[in-house]
Amino acid sequence: MAERELKKHSASSHSENTATEEDVAVSTEKGDKLKAEIDDILDEIDEVLEENAEEFVRGYVQKGGE
Amino acid sequence: MIPKKICGLETEYGITAPKSLGGDPTAAASFLISAYIGDDIKGISWDFTDEAPGNDARGFLDADALPPAVEPQLLNAVLTNGGRYYVDHAHPEYSTPECLNVKEALLYDKAGETILTLSMENSKKLLPPGEEIVVYKNNSDGKNNSYGCHENYLVSRATPFSQFVDYLIPHLVTRQVYTGAGKIGTEGLNRTNDGKTIFQISQRADFFEAAVGLETTIRRPILNTRDEPHSDKSQYRRLHIITGDANLAEVATFLKMGTTAVVLQLIEEGVLSHLALDMESPVQDIQGISRDISLKYRLKLKNGKSITALEIQWLYLEEAKKYHSQYGLDAVGEDDLATEILQRWEYVLTALEDDIYSLSKQLDWVAKLQIVNAFCERHKTDLFDPNVAAIDLQYHDMRQDKSIFQRLNMETLLRRQDVENAVADPPETTRAYFRGECLKRYPGEVRSVNWDSVLFEVDRGPLQKVPMNEPLRGSKKYIGDLLDKSPTARDLLYNLQN
Numbered sequence A: 001m002a003e004r005e006l007k008k009h010s011a012s013s014h015s016e017n018t019a020t021e022e023d024v025a026v027s028t029e030k031g032d033k034l035k036a037e038i039d040d041i042l043d044e045i046d047e048v049l050e051e052n053a054e055e056f057v058r059g060y061v062q063k064g065g066e
Numbered sequence B: 001m002i003p004k005k006i007c008g009l010e011t012e013y014g015i016t017a018p019k020s021l022g023g024d025p026t027a028a029a030s031f032l033i034s035a036y037i038g039d040d041i042k043g044i045s046w047d048f049t050d051e052a053p054g055n056d057a058r059g060f061l062d063a064d065a066l067p068p069a070v071e072p073q074l075l076n077a078v079l080t081n082g083g084r085y086y087v088d089h090a091h092p093e094y095s096t097p098e099c100l101n102v103k104e105a106l107l108y109d110k111a112g113e114t115i116l117t118l119s120m121e122n123s124k125k126l127l128p129p130g131e132e133i134v135v136y137k138n139n140s141d142g143k144n145n146s147y148g149c150h151e152n153y154l155v156s157r158a159t160p161f162s163q164f165v166d167y168l169i170p171h172l173v174t175r176q177v178y179t180g181a182g183k184i185g186t187e188g189l190n191r192t193n194d195g196k197t198i199f200q201i202s203q204r205a206d207f208f209e210a211a212v213g214l215e216t217t218i219r220r221p222i223l224n225t226r227d228e229p230h231s232d233k234s235q236y237r238r239l240h241i242i243t244g245d246a247n248l249a250e251v252a253t254f255l256k257m258g259t260t261a262v263v264l265q266l267i268e269e270g271v272l273s274h275l276a277l278d279m280e281s282p283v284q285d286i287q288g289i290s291r292d293i294s295l296k297y298r299l300k301l302k303n304g305k306s307i308t309a310l311e312i313q314w315l316y317l318e319e320a321k322k323y324h325s326q327y328g329l330d331a332v333g334e335d336d337l338a339t340e341i342l343q344r345w346e347y348v349l350t351a352l353e354d355d356i357y358s359l360s361k362q363l364d365w366v367a368k369l370q371i372v373n374a375f376c377e378r379h380k381t382d383l384f385d386p387n388v389a390a391i392d393l394q395y396h397d398m399r400q401d402k403s404i405f406q407r408l409n410m411e412t413l414l415r416r417q418d419v420e421n422a423v424a425d426p427p428e429t430t431r432a433y434f435r436g437e438c439l440k441r442y443p444g445e446v447r448s449v450n451w452d453s454v455l456f457e458v459d460r461g462p463l464q465k466v467p468m469n470e471p472l473r474g475s476k477k478y479i480g481d482l483l484d485k486s487p488t489a490r491d492l493l494y495n496l497q498n
Helices: A002-014 A021-048 A053-059 B025-036 B102-126 B161-174 B250-269 B282-290 B309-327 B335-354 B364-378 B386-394 B416-424 B432-441 B476-484 B489-497
Strands: B007-012 B014-016 B076-078 B084-088 B091-095 B134-136 B149-156 B210-213 B221-224 B236-241 B298-300 B306-308 B446-450 B453-457 B463-467
Touching: A021 B364, A053 B386, B007 B102, B007 B250, B014 B025, B014 B091, B025 B084, B025 B091, B025 B102, B091 B102, B102 B134, B102 B250, B102 B335, B102 B416, B149 B250, B161 B210, B161 B221, B161 B236, B161 B250, B161 B282, B161 B309, B210 B282, B221 B236, B221 B282, B250 B309, B250 B335, B282 B298, B306 B309, B309 B335, B364 B386, B432 B446, B432 B453, B432 B476, B432 B489, B453 B489, B463 B489, B476 B489
Parallel strands: B210 B221
Antiparallel strands: B007 B091, B007 B149, B014 B134, B076 B084, B084 B091, B149 B236, B298 B306, B446 B453, B453 B463
16 A cells, blocks of 8 residues: 555656646746856855865864764 | 644854964854853852753663763853853753743754854954954864754653653754755765766755764754753753754744654654554664665665655644644644644645746755855856865854855845844743843853753852743743742842742
């Protein structure tokens, strides 16, 4: 029974993939927006990353906890 | 009767110590906490009389087990929000108060982040110019040292512990597909030495070495057997779960605790016993799942079949939906909360099957992976680049100006004002209300507190302990009027007795 249910999930999550041209246009637009957003974040990361990354990462040593 | 899933989170933060504190993390953690705690409650201590982390839920004493030592000499502070803030094994640790449900626990976990951030800001003002203490909400230093984010849930003692072993472990092993905080590299006994490196889903998975056990610092078990209920022992257990990653993403914490509370109710109701989830090697699998971001890793069941983490999660979700539609999930919370958990659970599992990157605003590991990939693409570099390791670390940096997480505009479930309020105000729904309000109203007369009691000393008279064995009593509903009628601690003690 479990296996049948799993197949059903996979089917339902993939079945409505008959994309129209409109859908493609929307998804390209969304993709462009996402890429622009990630580019902005990368610009910020370049600014805030610790200057000497190697030393910073090497110096981060913790004692085990709990 | 199945008890309400009263719950909470304890988080050990990573810490870097400045030169003036000798680079000593324990001194830095003490300094950090002292810089935060107000003078009015600074003298109120944690009462360790009843702490017994060595008791084993399986009902026997494991002679070889080494439970963590209780450290009363280190700084231990109690907070007016009902939580606890203390030094634990060279880390600052924040424990939320007891919360009525997982949404409230999320709120108090986020308030904890604010408390740590304020502590850093306060301590910076007290340190020599140019120095600061920095804390990180993560679980590993990338050098084989791990520190935890522990969940606690109230469960019925009537449920045999073996039921949790059988039906909770598969959940704890597989839920990381949405609770992972992401990490570059492998650590622990099974670290890879093939000259390659990987991005893995979980910070914590590398550090588990046993399926069931008492320890939390060595030979870490997937299911911890610490039996320290901090409440009526005859009725309750406090299930202490140590596998989770410390999440920054609100959706991840909400799902981590929400799905677990649901699974616990299902176990206590006894409705999972027809599921064949006996895993052949859960320790190997918790690592195997974490190390395969394609989510295709198949784990072996004792019945000979193999199954993916997502498929196991779907099985739990189907059982939860079936049960919820017939009987509700009232131990988890009001119906809209249970519905929200189930809907988000389904949404996330579906999205993980379709396109993991559609969850980059919801899940920590996906958000981190997306940024790491984009960084590597832009700078034509790979996972060995120290800058990439710095991103891995700075994702968790609690300094607002250095945090990468803060820049990602992740989905939130809480109102900012509620988080601000939860920094100082206790939840109104549990005995934490009584604890927090006593600290706010009568700081001069509270001598010490524990989870299940408050100790008063009024006018140098005899110490008087108010026990709180029932986690739901002491809520505003129970005690609010009485507190309002008691301008002094003396009045309160008198009114409690009459």
